[in-house]
Amino acid sequence: xxxxxxxxxxxxxxxxxxERLPHSVVFRALVxxxxxxxxxxxxxxxxxxxxxxxxxDDRAESPLQMLSDDGFSYIMFETSKKHRNVICPxxxxxxxxxxxxxxxxxxxxxxxxxxxxxxxxxxxxxxxKLVDGKMLRQIRIIATSVNFRSPTxxxxxxxxxxxxxxxxxxxxxxxxxxxxxxxxxxxxERRYETxxx
Numbered sequence: 001x002x003x004x005x006x007x008x009x010x011x012x013x014x015x016x017x018x019e020r021l022p023h024s025v026v027f028r029a030l031v032x033x034x035x036x037x038x039x040x041x042x043x044x045x046x047x048x049x050x051x052x053x054x055x056x057d058d059r060a061e062s063p064l065q066m067l068s069d070d071g072f073s074y075i076m077f078e079t080s081k082k083h084r085n086v087i088c089p090x091x092x093x094x095x096x097x098x099x100x101x102x103x104x105x106x107x108x109x110x111x112x113x114x115x116x117x118x119x120x121x122x123x124x125x126x127x128x129k130l131v132d133g134k135m136l137r138q139i140r141i142i143a144t145s146v147n148f149r150s151p152t153x154x155x156x157x158x159x160x161x162x163x164x165x166x167x168x169x170x171x172x173x174x175x176x177x178x179x180x181x182x183x184x185x186x187x188x189e190r191r192y193e194t195x196x197x
Contacts, residue, residue, distance in 0.1 A: 039123030039190050042097075044155060046186040049091035051155060052100050053124040055112035056084045063107040064143060070100070071150045073174065075162055076143040077126065084142070085124050087162065089154040091180065094120075123190040126165050141166050146173040157182040 006015045012031065019026045042053045052072065054063070063086075067074050072088040079085060092100075101108075101116055116122045126139060156179040163171035164184075 037125050037191075038127065039125040040158070040161065041121050041123050041188040041190055043121045043188065044157070044182065044186045045188060046157075046182045047091060047155075047180070048094070050094055050097045050121070051091060051158060052086075052088040052097060052104075053122050054086040054088075054104060054107065055109040055122075055124065056086065056107055057082070057109040057112075061107060063104055064145070066104070068145055068147065071147055071152070073146045073150065073154060073177070074144065075141060075170070077139055077141045077166075079125075079139050085126075087124060087126075087158065089158045089162075089174065090147075090150065090152045091155055092152065126162060141170045144170055144173070146177050148177055151178075153178045153180045155182050155186075156180055157184045157186045160184050161187060 008014075014031055016027070016029050019028060042051045044050075056062070062076075062084075064074065064076065067086070067088065072090050075087045075089070077085055077087075101113060105113060112122060154174065154177060159171060159174045159179060161184050163174075
């Protein structure tokens with residue numbers, strides 16, 4: 001795959017690329033509205049363990065019961081009426097994360113999975129998209145669950161960040177569970193363009 005040209009004018013992105021397929025060559029053109037955003041990665045500076053993030057865009061089914069059955073704690077938030085994201089602050093190995101990303105594949109946005117398996121990590125945003133400096137849509141927490149029986153530690157810095165953004169009321173149970181010694185300084189930010197829907 002080869003990107004030939006990519007031009008951004010304000011919040012409109014124009015792109016062209018050439019793709020070589022097994023028996024053909026395809027030319028693709030793109031016109032899209034984009035917004036700049038900042039996300040936090042599911043890998044950290046202080047540990048080689050990672051967290052499970054899920055982008056459930058346009059998926060009718062919810063994996064929350066499966067997550068609970070698998071021993072995960074979670075925070076689900078809504079970014080619009082049809083779009084939800086999940087953060088599981090439990091620290092797991094890269095091998096475990098690969099397994100769960102494949103297991104929950106049918107629940108997640110395919111682009112989110114593609115980026116994970118291409119880059120080895122994902123970013124998820126917990127702040128609203130900004131278009132021309134204005135908030136596009138409010139984000140709100142719609143479900144949380146803490147698995148107190150799990151022996152897995154949670155990333156304190158990630159829990160603290162979510163608490164700072166959404167308030168302590170949602171996050172109090174997480175602070176009463178097993179947290180590691182991390183801080184918000186151990187988080188890694190990623191700035192990127194996202195589709196402005």
